[in-house]
Amino acid sequence: MTELRSVDPRTLTPDPENPRRAPSPPEMDAQLRASILAIGIIEPPVCREKNGNLLITAGARRVEQAIAAGLAAIDVLVRESDDATAQMESLSENAVRAPMTSVDIWRAIERLEKLDWTEQAIADALALPVRTIRRLKLLARIHPPMLDVMNRGDMPSEEQLRTIAAATLEEQAQVWKKHKPKKNEETEWYGVAHALSKRRMPFSAAKFDDALAEKYGVAWHDDLFVPAGEDGRYTTNVEGFFGAQQEWLQNNLPERGVLLPQDEYGQPTLPHKAEKIWGKPGRHDTTGHYLDPQSGEVRTVVYRMPSENKPKAGKQKEQNTTEVLPRKPRPDVTQKGSAVIGDLRTDALHEALRQNEIDDITLVALLVLALGGNNVSVQSGASEGAWDRDTIRDTIVAAGVITADPAAVRSAAREMLVRVLSCRDNMSNSGIGARVAGEVVGATALLPTMATDEFLSNLSRQALEREAAANGVRVEARVKDTRARFVQHFTGTTWHYPGALFALTAEERKKGLAPAFDPNTSDPSTADGDDGYDEAAD
Numbered sequence: 001m002t003e004l005r006s007v008d009p010r011t012l013t014p015d016p017e018n019p020r021r022a023p024s025p026p027e028m029d030a031q032l033r034a035s036i037l038a039i040g041i042i043e044p045p046v047c048r049e050k051n052g053n054l055l056i057t058a059g060a061r062r063v064e065q066a067i068a069a070g071l072a073a074i075d076v077l078v079r080e081s082d083d084a085t086a087q088m089e090s091l092s093e094n095a096v097r098a099p100m101t102s103v104d105i106w107r108a109i110e111r112l113e114k115l116d117w118t119e120q121a122i123a124d125a126l127a128l129p130v131r132t133i134r135r136l137k138l139l140a141r142i143h144p145p146m147l148d149v150m151n152r153g154d155m156p157s158e159e160q161l162r163t164i165a166a167a168t169l170e171e172q173a174q175v176w177k178k179h180k181p182k183k184n185e186e187t188e189w190y191g192v193a194h195a196l197s198k199r200r201m202p203f204s205a206a207k208f209d210d211a212l213a214e215k216y217g218v219a220w221h222d223d224l225f226v227p228a229g230e231d232g233r234y235t236t237n238v239e240g241f242f243g244a245q246q247e248w249l250q251n252n253l254p255e256r257g258v259l260l261p262q263d264e265y266g267q268p269t270l271p272h273k274a275e276k277i278w279g280k281p282g283r284h285d286t287t288g289h290y291l292d293p294q295s296g297e298v299r300t301v302v303y304r305m306p307s308e309n310k311p312k313a314g315k316q317k318e319q320n321t322t323e324v325l326p327r328k329p330r331p332d333v334t335q336k337g338s339a340v341i342g343d344l345r346t347d348a349l350h351e352a353l354r355q356n357e358i359d360d361i362t363l364v365a366l367l368v369l370a371l372g373g374n375n376v377s378v379q380s381g382a383s384e385g386a387w388d389r390d391t392i393r394d395t396i397v398a399a400g401v402i403t404a405d406p407a408a409v410r411s412a413a414r415e416m417l418v419r420v421l422s423c424r425d426n427m428s429n430s431g432i433g434a435r436v437a438g439e440v441v442g443a444t445a446l447l448p449t450m451a452t453d454e455f456l457s458n459l460s461r462q463a464l465e466r467e468a469a470a471n472g473v474r475v476e477a478r479v480k481d482t483r484a485r486f487v488q489h490f491t492g493t494t495w496h497y498p499g500a501l502f503a504l505t506a507e508e509r510k511k512g513l514a515p516a517f518d519p520n521t522s523d524p525s526t527a528d529g530d531d532g533y534d535e536a537a538d
Contacts, residue, residue, distance in 0.1 A: 003078045004044065009066045012045075012076070013053045017087060018060055027127075033065040034127030041066060044075040048086055054078065057086045103151040106139040134222075138165040143172035145180070149187055156189035162223065164189075166236070167196040201241040203233035205297045208248040216240035216247075241296055249289055249298055257287050260301070266293025274303040330460050333499060337458025338425045341500040344447055345423035349434060349502070352443035353417045363413050392416050438502035450497045451490035456483045459497070467497070 035042075045059025054076070056063055066074050112122055123130045135158075139147060142165060150156070156164065164172060175195045181187045203220055206213075213220075218240045223232030235241055250259065260268040268290045270276065277285055281302040288301045333341070392415045395408060403409065421434045438444065450456075456464060465475050468482055473489045476482045499505075 001080050004075055005078055006073050006075055007054065009063045009071060009074050011054065012047060012063050013055050014060055014063075015055050015057060015086070018056075019087075020060070024061060029061070029065060029068075031127035032061060033069050035125055036062070036065055036069050036071070038121075038125035041074055044077050046077045046079055048079055048081050055086075057081070102136060102155060103139055103147055106136040109133060109136060110140070138162070141165040141169070143169055143176055145176060146172065146192075149181070154181075154187050156187075156193065160189045160193035163193040163197050166198065166221075171196060198236045199238050200234040200236055201238055201296045203235070204231060205295050206241065206245065207252070207298060208244040212244040212248060213240075216244040218244055238296075242291060245291055245296055245298070249291065253289065254287070257289055260288035260290045262290055262293070268299075268301050270301070270303050271305065273306050275306070277302040277304050330462075332460050332463035334458050334460075335425075337455070340455060340458060341497070342423045342425035342429065344450070344500065345434070345438060345443070345502065346421075348446040348448075349421060349423060349438040349441070349443040350418045351446050352438065352441040353414050353421070356441050356443075358410075358414075358441055360410070363410065363417075392419065432504070432508075435502050435504060435508075439504075444496070444502050447494075447496050447500065449490065449494040450500060451487050451493075451495040453483055453487055455497070456486055471495070 041062055043059070043062075045062050046057045047054040048057050049055070057079070059076075063074070109122055113119075119130050119133050122128075123133050126133075138161065139150070142150070142161075146164070155161075167175075175192055179188060179192045179195065206218075208218075212218075216237070218235050218237050220233040220235055223234055253259065260270070263269055268288055270288065274286075281287065282304070285302050285304045288303060290299055290301075291297070292299050392412050395412050417437070421430050421437055422428045423430070423434045423438070459467070461479055464479065464482055464486070467473075468475050468486055471486075471489065473482070473486050476485060
């Protein structure tokens with residue numbers, strides 16, 4: 001037996017065994033509440049009496065949103081049922097339901113409009129944006145056979161639907177003949193949309209006003225699929241758009257602005273000998289304007305013409321004098337020695353970055369130094385793969401959010417510095433940044449001893465003898481004997497060649513840059529295998 005009663009929804013008791021435990025999305029609750037406010041509860045909730053209370057069997061969300069809407073009374077169906085039957089009724093009410101297709105919703109909207117429902121009223125009743133209602137009404141522009149397929153659940157994506165609806169019914173019918181699916185097959189909507197796609201020019205790129213738009217036949221259409229709040233107007237009259245944009249540009253050139261010709265690919269063509277300026281333009285530089293062939297936007301490029309050299313009044317007589325250049329002294333360290341120093345520095349730097357104490361401010365400063373290094377392609381010799389820096393980054397970033405764990409950030413920063421900073425004497429050299437970083441983090445203390453025959457053989461005679469005299473080592477007649485005494489003198493201790501330390505020399509601090517090996521300018525006498533002294537002296 002079932003009885004219809006009008007009750008205060010606040011007196012109803014939710015069923016503790018309700019199978020729907022997960023909360024519904026807030027937007028769905030808002031939509032139901034708006035519908036209740038607009039037209040009331042269409043289907044009364046079902047209740048049963050238990051221990052003198054009305055227990056909700058089906059329709060808990062309707063009751064909840066009726067209370068939220070402030071209704072004083074609602075109709076409910078009171079039905080006699082036992083616990084087992086009530087549990088099945090509750091499960092069936094939630095699980096056995098089929099959503100309406102977009103086509104059915106659109107057809108219902110059309111019928112409502114014929115009954116004097118406005119777009120705004122329909123949107124309010126369904127708690128939907130007006131743009132969504134208009135988007136559904138785009139189906140009115142769809143070829144009827146396509147609609148029949150969509151109504152069976154074979155729907156294109158929003159982007160594809162937008163493209164299809166923008167075409168005429170005649171164009172859609174012609175394309176549908178080719179792309180109509182066979183029985184029991186799904187439609188290849190990508191092919192349909194691609195065949196009907198037309199180039200669009202966005203309103204946001206237009207500089208011209210309504211007068212020029214009318215002159216060139218540019219009509220703006222609303223794109224109902226862009227996010228709310230964005231101006232999605234566009235035109236498919238590409239030729240008219242460019243005509244209006246070009247006329248506006250010609251009439252609004254700034255002072256010292258010029259129109260640039262464009263090549264077959266739409267790229268601007270600069271005057272002969274013009275130099276493109278990438279930085280801040282100077283007072284005498286010229287700004288060229290052109291239209292981007294893809295977006296239709298007005299682009300600019302700054303260029304500089306070379307200055308004309310005025311001819312001198314008279315030519316100076318050439319002097320037949322031969323300048324005697326002083327002989328270039330041999331460098332203290334060979335090319336191979338520089339490479340050895342670079343490797344030792346880099347290993348010590350990496351070890352210090354990993355284990356020594358570094359405060360946060362210094363760590364950030366080191367990152368700035370590292371990323372401003374000469375090795376802009378970021379090669380340090382410590383890379384483990386093409387994506388190792390990405391892997392380090394991912395340790396502190398998840399779903400677009402940086403971790404709040406300081407330990408994780410510090411660890412990632414240390415590893416990133418290891419991947420970036422390098423003192424190696426090749427294209428991976430970070431330059432002064434790595435030297436300064438090594439001094440800051442105490443990497444010098446981690447350098448291994450250089451009082452070895454392998455390293456000392458890379459020093460020139462004068463450099464070796466200078467270091468021997470400075471450290472109380474007797475200089476022998478033969479260089480190899482001096483090296484042997486040097487090694488013996490520092491057995492059990494650590495010695496570092498002064499030129500291998502991280503600290504910058506006075507000359508380097510004055511120049512403000514770190515020396516780097518350049519194969520195009522370096523003295524060929526320092527090639528690998530040349531020890532920098534006369535072997536005959538041995």
